[in-house]
Structure formats: structure tokens, C-alpha cells
Amino acid sequence: MDEETKLSRKTVLRAALAAGVAAPVALLGGPALARTAATSGQVPALTPSCHDDDDPTPEQIEGPYFKPNSPERTSLVTPGTQGTRLTLTGYVFGLACLPVDRALLDFWQADVNGAYDNTGYTFRGHQYTNAQGAFTLSTIVPGLYPGRTRHIHVKVQAPGRPILTTQLYFPNEPRNNTDSIFDARLLMTVRDNGSAKEAAFDFVLNVPQNPPTTTVTSPPPGGTTWAAGTAYAAGARVTYGGRDYVCLQGHTAQPGWEPPNVPALWRTA
Known part of the structure; x- marks a missing residue:
């Protein structure tokens, strides 16, 4: 993966926020995240950092309690629901670390x-994930029952691809050491937020992806028409929708990152 491709992925959520697109909360780093975050009190990176050699998320058994045809919703709680509130956010990536849109x-x-x-x-x-591969779930911290540590079941499926069935776990649980199914690779990153908790986990699916390979080492004289898949260096000039723009930071353009939509990447010339 070239450095400009990496940088483009590190700017996607910054650009999304600048364009007014909601993004999941970035949490302090942990072993389960495919992205990284600052740990020194600085503002965490807004974008997942993923590498082409990331292993797919491990599978786990379905267990006896799965039911098909669940309702489509992002919140599993109501005002009267008992338990510690938990907000789980994350992303779904393919093998090239590109986000998977409409993953189930x-x-x-x-x-x-x-x-x-x-x-x-x-x-x-x-x-379903959004165009940035992001998801958010509002639920509670699940209770314990004999033989198991705390966990959340999930099935994840990219459109037209096989289903990944797995489970997510909580760090620092005493029963993690005695649960024969527990897998540390499936630990969520969890932190307190007042009386509630916030968690994060990124899924990497065994889905082949072809990242953009078109590169431009320097902007053509006089600028050119913006095009997805083109690597733009800082200072490059393009036209889009009849207006001229100057690139603010190097990145590889992707659909949805047109200059008017991402002021973090482009300014009007």
C-alpha cells in the first residue's frame, strides 16, 4: 500500500466531519481495533488506520439462541430498559481495508x-453500515449466565458474500480466563462515560477488494478535472462543477469525496 493511499484513508472521517457527516466516536486504542487512536491526551485520529495484511475477524460458534428475522434497528433499548447503557461503534472493512457499504x-x-x-x-x-462502513448500536452490558463470560453475538455479511458469525467480548472480565470459547482477538475497546459505557470494534471481512491504483505524481499544468481514483498531492489544482479547487493534503480521491463535499481536502481556488 503506498503512503498516499494510507493517508487518504486517514482523512476520510476528518473530511466527513467537515462535510457534516456523522461519525462514530473514536475511542482509546485497544487490541481489537483495526484503527489506531492517540493515547497521550491528544485528540484521537478521526479515521481508522487499517493495513492490507490485517487478518479477517475470527469466527465463533453461533450458540443456541440465534433467531432469524430480527427487526431492523440501531437501538435495542427503551427508556425503561434495565442495565448499564452501552454504545458500540465501529467499522466493517474488506481485505484491502476499504470500507464495506451496506454490510449487514x-x-x-x-x-x-x-x-x-x-x-x-x-x-x-x-x-447496515453506511457508505463509510460505519455502524452504531445502542444496547446494555449483557448479564452473566453459567459457563460463559460477558459477550455479544453478531453475524456480519458483506453484500453477496458469506456470513461471518462471531462474538464480541469485554476486557478485564474475570470469566474471560475460564470461558473455553473466549478469544482475546475479539475484545472490544471499552471505556466509561458517566454511568454508561462506550465500546468500539472494527470487523475485517474476508472480502477481496481492489484499491485505486491510478496515481498522479504532480498536478498537470493548469489543473485538470477532478476524478475518483486519482492520487492528488497538496497544492494540486482541479476543476469540478465549473469551479477551481486547490488540494490541501495529499490523498487518493474516492467517490463521495468531490471537492465541494470535503473542505478538509479542498478549498476554492
């Missing part, structure tokens, strides 16, 4: 008492 995530878990709803769909729901 189907979550299910135990309630605060460690029980699953096998007659209805309490603490069950599915959703």
Missing part, C-alpha cells in the same frame, strides 16, 4: 439477568 450486522445478546428472549426480539436487531 445482526446482533443478539442476553439481558441484564443473563437471559435471552427466545419468544420475542428483545435485545435482537439488525442494521
Whole structure:
């Protein structure tokens, strides 16, 4: 992966925020994240840092409590729901560390008492990633039941690809050491937020991807028309929609990053 391609991925959420697009909360770094974050009190990087050699997220058993046809929703709680509130955010990547748009995530878990709803769909729901590969789930910290540590079940599927079935775990749980299914590679990054908790996890699916390979080492004299897949250096000039723009930081253009949409990358000339 060339340095400009890496940089383009490190600017996507910064550009999205500048364009008014919501993005998941960036948490302090941990072993489960495919992205990295600052740990010295500085503002964390806004974009996942992913590498082409990242291993796919490990599979785990489905367990006996999965139910198909869960409702589509991003929140599994209501105002009267008991338990510590948990917000889980993350991304879904393919093997080239490009985001997977419209990836399906189907979550299910135990309630605060460690029980699953096998007659209805309490603490069950599915959703889809956005164009940046991001997802957000509002739920609670699941309760414990005999033989298992705390965990959240999930199925993840890129459009038209096989389903990944796995489980997510909480750090510093005593039962992590005795649960025979537990896998440290599936630990979420978790932190307190008042009386609630915030968690993060990034999925890497076994989905082949072809990152853009077109490169431009220097801007052509007089500028050129903006085009997705082109590597632009800082200072490069382009035209888009009849207006001229100057590149503010090197990146490889992707669909949705047109100059008017990403003022973090382009300014009007």
C-alpha cells in the first residue's frame, strides 16, 4: 500500500466531519481495533488506520439462541430498559481495508439477568453500515449466565458474500480466563462515560477488494478535472462543477469525496 493511499484513508472521517457527516466516536486504542487512536491526551485520529495484511475477524460458534428475522434497528433499548447503557461503534472493512457499504450486522445478546428472549426480539436487531462502513448500536452490558463470560453475538455479511458469525467480548472480565470459547482477538475497546459505557470494534471481512491504483505524481499544468481514483498531492489544482479547487493534503480521491463535499481536502481556488 503506498503512503498516499494510507493517508487518504486517514482523512476520510476528518473530511466527513467537515462535510457534516456523522461519525462514530473514536475511542482509546485497544487490541481489537483495526484503527489506531492517540493515547497521550491528544485528540484521537478521526479515521481508522487499517493495513492490507490485517487478518479477517475470527469466527465463533453461533450458540443456541440465534433467531432469524430480527427487526431492523440501531437501538435495542427503551427508556425503561434495565442495565448499564452501552454504545458500540465501529467499522466493517474488506481485505484491502476499504470500507464495506451496506454490510449487514445482526446482533443478539442476553439481558441484564443473563437471559435471552427466545419468544420475542428483545435485545435482537439488525442494521447496515453506511457508505463509510460505519455502524452504531445502542444496547446494555449483557448479564452473566453459567459457563460463559460477558459477550455479544453478531453475524456480519458483506453484500453477496458469506456470513461471518462471531462474538464480541469485554476486557478485564474475570470469566474471560475460564470461558473455553473466549478469544482475546475479539475484545472490544471499552471505556466509561458517566454511568454508561462506550465500546468500539472494527470487523475485517474476508472480502477481496481492489484499491485505486491510478496515481498522479504532480498536478498537470493548469489543473485538470477532478476524478475518483486519482492520487492528488497538496497544492494540486482541479476543476469540478465549473469551479477551481486547490488540494490541501495529499490523498487518493474516492467517490463521495468531490471537492465541494470535503473542505478538509479542498478549498476554492
